[in-house]
Amino acid sequence: xxxGVSLEDIKGNAPDDQKxxxxxxxxxxxxxxxxxxxxxxxxxxxxxxxxGPMINKKSxxxxxxxxxxxxxMLNLLGTLHGGCAAYLIDVCSSIAIAIAPQGVKNPSExxxxxxVSQALNVLYHAPARTGTTLKIVSETxxxxxxxxxxxxxxxxxxxxx
Numbered sequence: 001x002x003x004g005v006s007l008e009d010i011k012g013n014a015p016d017d018q019k020x021x022x023x024x025x026x027x028x029x030x031x032x033x034x035x036x037x038x039x040x041x042x043x044x045x046x047x048x049x050x051x052g053p054m055i056n057k058k059s060x061x062x063x064x065x066x067x068x069x070x071x072x073m074l075n076l077l078g079t080l081h082g083g084c085a086a087y088l089i090d091v092c093s094s095i096a097i098a099i100a101p102q103g104v105k106n107p108s109e110x111x112x113x114x115x116v117s118q119a120l121n122v123l124y125h126a127p128a129r130t131g132t133t134l135k136i137v138s139e140t141x142x143x144x145x146x147x148x149x150x151x152x153x154x155x156x157x158x159x160x161x
Contacts, residue, residue: 005046012050012062018099019049022063025095037087039072044091047135051099061100065092065136066157069128079127080134085154088136090117093150096138100148118147126156133158 005026010019023046030042048064067088075081097115128134135157141149 010046010049012048012064014049014051014061014099018051019046022046022049022095022099025098026065026091029091037084039070040067040084040087041091043067043070044088049099061096061140063092063096063099063138065138067134067136069130069132069134071130074130077127079129082122082124085122085124086120088134088154089120089122089138089152092136092138093117093152096140096150096152097143097148100140100143115148128154128156132156 005023007016007019007023010022012019014022026041026044026046029044030038032038032041045066046063047066048062050062052060065088069080073080073084094115094117133156134154136152136154138150138152141151143149
């Protein structure tokens with residue numbers, strides 16, 4: 001286990017097999033030592049995985065991750081780099097799509113059903129600086145046969161002293 005979390009660490013109502021699938025996905029990203037954003041991917045920590053039906057929706061999935069903002073994630077102004085923000089959003093939102101109840105009938109089949117981000121619309125409200133902890137909440141909004149929409153909120157939960 002390279003992501004540093006176990007099933008017992010993860011909150012939420014998702015079954016253990018779906019939580020394990022999320023751990024496995026993050027472990028996969030954490031294993032890519034010679035690939036883009038390895039130093040970031042291996043520090044991403046899964047905090048919560050929840051799934052369930054919602055009114056006027058077929059289903060919903062929520063994935064919550066945290067990461068400490070380090071120097072390798074910063075732009076020249078010392079704040080979270082937009083490319084790094086996009087990477088975090090891409091990884092976390094893809095996990096939410098993968099574990100949504102209608103998205104995965106059998107979690108062991110996930111590797112054949114990966115998602116590809118078609119568009120990211122990122123709105124920045126305030127800069128995040130090194131030493132802070134970021135909370136990334138990804139929530140499925142609409143999932144169809146060929147496309148899905150996920151809302152992903154990245155916020156500072158712990159300011160540096």
